[in-house]
Amino acid sequence: MTRRRRWPAALALLAAMVAPALVGTAAHASPETPRALKMHDELMVEVELHVQHREEVLTALLDAAERHAADVGQRSARLAALGYTGDLTKLEYVLPVQDYRLTAGFGESGPHWASVHTGLDFAAPLGTELVAVADGIVTEVAYAGPYGIRTVLTLQDGTEVWYNHQLQPLVFEGQAILIGEPIGLLGTTGNSIGPHLHLEVRPGGAAPVDPRAWLTERGLTP
């Protein structure tokens, strides 16, 4: 036991003799060494953080790219299901309903309207799906007197697209909707004599314009 105890003491003595010499040598070689070591450590931490951050950014970018690819795929599949063909990634507008018969145009006068007709009528069976003509935000879902159940889709340029006389809305106010996504079901609520969509287009939320011309300008033929 005593022998064993002596060894650490001897080693400590040896260390005490050698260490200052080593430190001295190091200090002689580079007076900045402790500081340089500290800087080196800090730099390594920074490099590690930088690499970590870079990896996080790259991972986020890859995730976003994957999501975007999935979104583009879903969007194209959705538009193809509506009957659209060609380069669907470039399609920015679609018709609000796909199988229909136009029954009244914009500006027509008739016994059913207080003055002139302010929209375009798409007649189709009750419950036919109505879709978003473009990407936008739902800014109103309400019962609007003669318009019946009305959903207002506000597009990115501020144009309001009104879906009137619905049987049932399928979206809620504040919801972001993508082109071709369901808006509601075609109905005959309000001042209507049969199932149809009365579509109104109001640039900037102001007076209605002819939806047929508006759609035609966007490459569609209602």
Ligand SMILES: [Zn+2]
């Ligand atoms: Zn109408």
